[in-house]
Amino acid sequence: MKVLEHWADEHGLFHDRDAFGNLRICKPASPGHEQAPGVVLQGHLDMVAQANADHPHDFTRDPIDTYVADGWLHARHTTLGADNGLGVAAALAVLGDDSLTHGPLEALFTLEEESSMGGALNLAEGWLNGRILLNLDSEDRGQVYIGCAGGADVVVEAQFPTSALRDDEQIWRLSLTGLVGGHSGIDIHKGRGNANRLLVRVLRVLEPSGVRLVDYHGGTLRNALPREAFASVALPNEETVAVQRRLEALEQALRAELAGIDEGLALALTPCTMRSDQALTATASHLLVNALHAAPCGVERMSVEVPGVVETSNNLGVVNLENGCFHLCALVRSLRDSATDDIADRFAALFSLIGARTRVENAYPGWTPDPESSLLARFRRLHQQCLGSDPEVKVIHAGLECGILGGKYPHLEMISFGPQIRGAHSPDERVDIASVDEFWQLLRSLLEDLANGQAASMCRPPAGNQRAGEINDRF
Incomplete structure (x- = not known):
């Protein structure tokens, strides 16, 4: 200045x-x-x-x-x-x-x-x-x-209970990288991967193996399509080999879905050197993963009045979990302010089911x-x-x-x-x-x-x- x-x-x-x-x-x-x-x-x-x-x-x-x-x-x-x-x-x-x-x-x-x-x-x-x-x-x-379009930030916050690691659990680092990313408005309709959406999907698939979240860091800006996401998870030792095989299959499936659009996706599971003796409780981890998996993400509706233009969308831009403290910031966009309000209300309704608080910030008109x-x-x-x-x-x-x-x-x-x-x-x-x-x-x-x-x-x-x-x- x-x-x-x-x-x-x-x-x-x-x-x-x-x-x-x-x-x-x-x-x-x-x-x-x-x-x-x-x-x-x-x-x-x-x-x-x-x-x-x-x-x-x-x-x-x-x-x-x-x-x-x-x-x-x-x-x-x-x-x-x-x-x-x-x-x-x-x-x-x-x-x-x-x-x-x-x-x-x-x-x-x-x-x-x-x-x-x-x-x-x-x-x-x-x-x-x-x-x-x-x-x-x-x-x-x-x-x-x-x-x-106008828009608004939807912020979700919660404090989830944790419990000590069991003797049969080890912490692993789960990473999803290699996506193109881009602008959360003008690129949202192009079918590119959202790292938060995809890594949560992976966590959901791994739940039967007893995975518990230790921390999560995905995306850096609510108006950029997240290119990378990382989660530390507590995993029972006897499930390690099965999880590795499942991840290999998931990586191939996700790459096939994104073929021709976002072809650099990579999944990796590596031993974690972090010193933590706590993870979310099994119930808290399950509820959080389920809520994130169900959250609105991507194009919600195309415009009828302006053909070829997205009317309403949402970007799961930033998701963080540390020591049981959860923070999410999504950016809702719409040509209709009423549709922006509705998506925000859906977030509030969904995350209230797991005891999280939702607020709307920085709303602006179209x-x-x-x-x-x-x-x-x-x-x-x-x-x-x-x-x-x-x-x-x-x-x-x-x-x-x-x-x-x-x-x-x-x-x-x-x-x-x-x-x-x-x-x-x-x-x-x-x-x-x-x-x-x-x-x-x-x-x-x-x-x-x-x-x-x-x-x-x-x-x-x-x-x-x-x-x-x-x-x-x-x-």
């Missing part, structure tokens, strides 16, 4: 923060365009910090290690930060471009989008002056978004589509003019901040667009470099068009692609 404020000072631009810490940087209109509609360029400053388990990386200190392959920018073994680093970089490039004709500009950089939508939820009212908001946080080339928007019509015309094709008009099953911002500023006319990003929220995150150039052309052209009130002539980057390069430099 201080880096951006220092940058604004260097460029002579006014900046301020609201009470939550969201940052606004303002730039006056180009001379003669003071009466043009004010535009808010909006993106979020945080990123999903994910690294492969075998790759030590401190996101508070270590730089992202990037490389280019086949026209795509990647990071080695970590998330890239293109979500939403490219949107932030584009807004800064606009603010720093004195050759661009534009109306009054405000760049809004929100906080905590990935973790809770906290920045948008706590955004000051009566602070922004613009009439148009361009959200720069979409991830599909050739598409423009005019609506999104963004109602307006296909007749004049801003959308303008963008479609410019897309055809600049790129020679009509954009796909989309509604996304993910939590763009537009729904929340629109609730606080009902007069705002909004669209969302961006470059081509794939694998967001996972170490496979990458961005198509050519699409960044197209994104930059469209953004410049739209701002010029809005300033002039007519078709702009900037359907190309400046000579030498200088500004498109600046976006990459800032990113």
